[in-house]
Amino acid sequence: MFNAKNMKLTPIIGLEVHIELSTHNKMFCNCLADHFGTEPNTQICPVCLGMPGTLPVPNKQALINTIKIAKALNCKINNEFIFARKHYFYPDLPKGYQITQFQDPVGSDGWIEIGGKKIRINRVHIEEDTGKLLHEKDESLVDFNRAGVPLVEIVSEPDFHKTEEVIAYLKEVRLIVRNLAVAEARMERGQMRLEPNISLTSNVSKLPDYKVEVKNINSFRFVKGAIKYEIKRQTKILAKGKTPKQETRGYDSNDGKTFFQRSKETTTEYRYFPEPDIPPVVFEKDEIEKIVRAMPETRTDKIKRFVNDYQIKEESVRKIVEDKKKADYFEAVWKEIVDKGNKDKKYGQQIANFIINKKHLIGLPPKEFAGKIVESMKTKRVDENILQIILGEVLEDHQGLVGEYKQGKHEVLNFLIGKAMSMSKGKLNAIVIKEGLIKRLN
Amino acid sequence: MENLLNKTIPQIQEMIAGGKLSYFELMGEIENNVKEKEDDIKAYLTLDLKKAKLKAKKLDGVGTSLLNGIPMSVKDTFVTSGVKTTVASKMLADFVPEYDAVSYKRLIDSGALLVGKTNMDEFAHGFTTEYSAFQVTRNPWNLNNVPGGSSGGAAASIASRTALIALASENFGSIVQPAALCGVVGIKPTYGRASRYGIIAMASSLECPGIMARCVEDAAIGLEAIVGVDPLDATTLNVAKERFYDQLNLDVKGKKIAVIKPIMQAVSAEIVLAIEEMIRVYKKMGVEVREIDWYDLDIDSKIYDILYRSEVASNLARYDGIRYGYRTEKETKTLDELYQQNRDMFGKHVKRQIVTAPITIDKDNPRDSIYYQALKIRRKNRDYIDKLFLEYDAIVTPATTFGELAIGKTADEKWREENRNLARINGTAMCPTVLYGYPSISFPIGFLKPTAPVGVHVFSKRLNEQGILNLAYAYQEATGLKCLTPKT
Numbered sequence: 001m002f003n004a005k006n007m008k009l010t011p012i013i014g015l016e017v018h019i020e021l022s023t024h025n026k027m028f029c030n031c032l033a034d035h036f037g038t039e040p041n042t043q044i045c046p047v048c049l050g051m052p053g054t055l056p057v058p059n060k061q062a063l064i065n066t067i068k069i070a071k072a073l074n075c076k077i078n079n080e081f082i083f084a085r086k087h088y089f090y091p092d093l094p095k096g097y098q099i100t101q102f103q104d105p106v107g108s109d110g111w112i113e114i115g116g117k118k119i120r121i122n123r124v125h126i127e128e129d130t131g132k133l134l135h136e137k138d139e140s141l142v143d144f145n146r147a148g149v150p151l152v153e154i155v156s157e158p159d160f161h162k163t164e165e166v167i168a169y170l171k172e173v174r175l176i177v178r179n180l181a182v183a184e185a186r187m188e189r190g191q192m193r194l195e196p197n198i199s200l201t202s203n204v205s206k207l208p209d210y211k212v213e214v215k216n217i218n219s220f221r222f223v224k225g226a227i228k229y230e231i232k233r234q235t236k237i238l239a240k241g242k243t244p245k246q247e248t249r250g251y252d253s254n255d256g257k258t259f260f261q262r263s264k265e266t267t268t269e270y271r272y273f274p275e276p277d278i279p280p281v282v283f284e285k286d287e288i289e290k291i292v293r294a295m296p297e298t299r300t301d302k303i304k305r306f307v308n309d310y311q312i313k314e315e316s317v318r319k320i321v322e323d324k325k326k327a328d329y330f331e332a333v334w335k336e337i338v339d340k341g342n343k344d345k346k347y348g349q350q351i352a353n354f355i356i357n358k359k360h361l362i363g364l365p366p367k368e369f370a371g372k373i374v375e376s377m378k379t380k381r382v383d384e385n386i387l388q389i390i391l392g393e394v395l396e397d398h399q400g401l402v403g404e405y406k407q408g409k410h411e412v413l414n415f416l417i418g419k420a421m422s423m424s425k426g427k428l429n430a431i432v433i434k435e436g437l438i439k440r441l442n
Numbered sequence: 443m444e445n446l447l448n449k450t451i452p453q454i455q456e457m458i459a460g461g462k463l464s465y466f467e468l469m470g471e472i473e474n475n476v477k478e479k480e481d482d483i484k485a486y487l488t489l490d491l492k493k494a495k496l497k498a499k500k501l502d503g504v505g506t507s508l509l510n511g512i513p514m515s516v517k518d519t520f521v522t523s524g525v526k527t528t529v530a531s532k533m534l535a536d537f538v539p540e541y542d543a544v545s546y547k548r549l550i551d552s553g554a555l556l557v558g559k560t561n562m563d564e565f566a567h568g569f570t571t572e573y574s575a576f577q578v579t580r581n582p583w584n585l586n587n588v589p590g591g592s593s594g595g596a597a598a599s600i601a602s603r604t605a606l607i608a609l610a611s612e613n614f615g616s617i618v619q620p621a622a623l624c625g626v627v628g629i630k631p632t633y634g635r636a637s638r639y640g641i642i643a644m645a646s647s648l649e650c651p652g653i654m655a656r657c658v659e660d661a662a663i664g665l666e667a668i669v670g671v672d673p674l675d676a677t678t679l680n681v682a683k684e685r686f687y688d689q690l691n692l693d694v695k696g697k698k699i700a701v702i703k704p705i706m707q708a709v710s711a712e713i714v715l716a717i718e719e720m721i722r723v724y725k726k727m728g729v730e731v732r733e734i735d736w737y738d739l740d741i742d743s744k745i746y747d748i749l750y751r752s753e754v755a756s757n758l759a760r761y762d763g764i765r766y767g768y769r770t771e772k773e774t775k776t777l778d779e780l781y782q783q784n785r786d787m788f789g790k791h792v793k794r795q796i797v798t799a800p801i802t803i804d805k806d807n808p809r810d811s812i813y814y815q816a817l818k819i820r821r822k823n824r825d826y827i828d829k830l831f832l833e834y835d836a837i838v839t840p841a842t843t844f845g846e847l848a849i850g851k852t853a854d855e856k857w858r859e860e861n862r863n864l865a866r867i868n869g870t871a872m873c874p875t876v877l878y879g880y881p882s883i884s885f886p887i888g889f890l891k892p893t894a895p896v897g898v899h900v901f902s903k904r905l906n907e908q909g910i911l912n913l914a915y916a917y918q919e920a921t922g923l924k925c926l927t928p929k930t
Contacts, residue, residue, distance in 0.1 A: 046541045050760045052534065053521045053543060053640040057676045085756055089781055096759020142764070271799070273752055273813050276647035277638075278676045 014158035028056030040143035048148035050094030062150035065182035070107025092131035100127035310348030336370030465511030485598035489558035510553030515605035543640020560595030590620030597624035615872035622841030622897025633879030637672035645753035662686035695728030743869030755799030831903035839871035841897035
């Protein structure tokens, strides 16, 4: 028995993220997939209703899009996808099983970087969404428009210790799928659903032997709330020397608390087995390569490229790349400047600074914006020239002090700065002069 | 017009083309037969003669084609839009689908006319058609006997001439055995050659549509209509269509067929005699016949059993009464209670399959479960038989290891005990085609007695439908065992 009171407990958090793909058709039939705001049960057919004798035929575009997501998350891509049946009863599940993937998912063993930390991704697989239950006064109704919509599940390893990391990861994943243009991932439309699993440990090198899953959260704020509440709840239990139960919980956004849903003992036996109605789907190696080649640049690659090609600080690059529009605008402006024959790498950082700090200018056509950048750099260059001329004169006039400085008498610097300032008649500031002087003196 | 219904489909079409017969008259002949025999035989769960006659009338004078205006029965496991489809279960007693099974649609598009939906064991689970939730079908050769199953209604409809062609489905002898017991021809193609879309699935990876008819020619014509890749069934094969009927060939000289020795040693002397007679006829035609050993008489049945139970339980999970099918009228308080009430409508035998399924798949380690192990052995055994087909053109077994079967017999505990070994051997004979997807044909080779025809089961490598059709055709033409007519 350990005394948790005196122990430092670290949260161990993993995430399952479900994202609806924005394909034209559903996963296994030809019904329209975009169900948001549609009249209930208007986008249905015998296949997605699970009528007797109907068969699923996989949507190739959905598989291609899943390959893209898996690739962008640095996963290994399998070239043979096997579908599996996951069995449970619920009125929104038409066939009494969900077609998902069990062995050989589309992607496995991936990672993404969040603020310099690698988050490992266990697997990326494709499955079908369920229908929706609508509860009225004394009856429950089912809308099957969502049944069969392609759903990608991204499962992370339990690599998070802080809520901030979780949120950063979720934002990154959302940006990635949006950047790929394979999903809109709008939380308020239920197109992105989050399931954190949380446990606490006193020994980070060893995973706790329990975990608590919180199901179906549809906002970043709520996921934060759920994790915060769970940490508090589990800490209390551990403080009593007990181990929290392995269970599935829900989150009530009204009181910010999680609540018990089901325990491990009452978990359904899903009885996974390979879907006999769909033969393994094989993608030849060159087919996968072709898909990957046609993919838009991943965010990681884009950040790297901006840092290397345009010589911009990574911190600035992230601010630009988070919005595809800003990144495209940047490149349009850069092109204008380079087209004018300005090859100086320093323009990169200047454009970035303008885009980040002078948002009101972004409305301008890239050409005009480019003009402003070139203008701003010119003034800077003039300043630089003036600086060097003035510094040259000051040092020339006070050669004795220069000698003293070189012998270690650094106090003389202030005198030299003052001289330069008065010579520039206020056009140069003290810091610029100081930097310039030190450069020349060393 | 007894004579008319002894003619093959091409002969009938020739008469119609020559103006000696009309489609309407042909359907009238079928109607007479239905009136005369159906009360005794009960092959159909639903009859639709009125519509069939109307359609037949419209076809007259418009031209002919092989399947045009041909009266057809369809096993009640195939969904038929606008026509009740019950799969012989109370679960779907009032189910009228709004979509068509692809095989059915292809036959209809070829001109065939639906006479009605035939009886079967509930959800195709059974081999006597006694386990239909609605009625027992009798064998047209002897009304005290079963017609076999699960496609018993289909076989009885052909034998009693209430249809000239029957759409049925094969799964563990579901076509092979009733065809033999009713003295008709039954064929199922390679798995994946004909679409399964719209077959109310018992076990997906084991199911296959097929055709029953009075003679090999008709079976070839029916088969030709149903094969072909289907965008609605991902397991269908993209193989060019073949003209099975045009390519029927009597020359089978030099073909090599294998007879499975351990099976022959286990069946009754009268069945052995019939098969020996068949071998004699084939040898006379220049066919080489060899006896071969078998790898294991039990393993295929066991694999089948595991896959079957797992898939049945899964495929039947959708019958929850929420969207269609039987729904309790009782007030239920919880969701579980609603499921329990609704799903109670399954018959006893179906329920047994469902509840035994969970043992085949381990909940914690699905990959270690016996289901996955069965899949592994399945691949191994398939390779073994594939190799045999490098040497042999076909493998032959009895179409059923049981002779004629009286109604009610299989329910008798004592009978079951006495026939345990025959049931086991029957599994050996029926499993390979279902587990490994080989095409197979069942055709009459003689009689155990005047009221009990006996059949043989011939299967070959995948996509060799023409080969087994030719073997059956050559035998039929050499012996005249064709369009057999029960005396009852």
